[in-house]
Amino acid sequence: MRRPRRRLKPARPARRRRTVRLVELAHARSGDKGDTANVGLIARRAADYPVLVRQVTAARVARHFKGMITGPVERFELPNLRALNFLLHGALDGGGTISLKTDAQGKVFSTALLRMEIAADR
Numbered sequence: 001m002r003r004p005r006r007r008l009k010p011a012r013p014a015r016r017r018r019t020v021r022l023v024e025l026a027h028a029r030s031g032d033k034g035d036t037a038n039v040g041l042i043a044r045r046a047a048d049y050p051v052l053v054r055q056v057t058a059a060r061v062a063r064h065f066k067g068m069i070t071g072p073v074e075r076f077e078l079p080n081l082r083a084l085n086f087l088l089h090g091a092l093d094g095g096g097t098i099s100l101k102t103d104a105q106g107k108v109f110s111t112a113l114l115r116m117e118i119a120a121d122r
Contacts, residue, residue: 020120026052028110037069037091037109043082048120052084053077055118061086064116065109086113 022028022041025048030039041056043049058075065073071089078085088109 017119017121019117021114022052022056022116022118023114025118025120026114028114030108030110030113032092035090035092036071037088039086039088039109039113041084041086041113046082049079049082051118051120055120056084056116058086061088061113061116064113065091068112 025045026041026043028039028041030037032038041052043052056075058073061075062069062073065088069088069091071091073089074087076085076087091109
């Protein structure tokens with residue numbers, strides 16, 4: 001007795017991995033509290049959030065801002081908002097009221113983070 005032939009599923013096309021700037025996957029907001037800049041990174045699509053969690057680490061953000069901040073970077077995950085929040089310590093040269101920096105409130109850190117490049121399947 002012959003067994004019926006099993007239908008093979010067509011092969012999925014291979015996903016191409018390419019380098020993208022975070023601005024393609026997320027938007028961001030930033031502000032300050034004393035000498036610490038606060039940057040929120042929010043995934044544009046639910047499918048992009050796990051990519052951000054895997055690739056946008058505190059260490060990688062610290063490397064991205066090397067020379068701009070003097071302290072550590074902390075990362076907090078907010079999965080219900082599809083967001084990551086980063087605290088950049090030592091980023092504001094003392095804070096908004098005493099800093100001589102042009103951007104003493106840290107507003108440009110969000111734009112600067114969105115320029116960071118990561119590998120993504122597209």
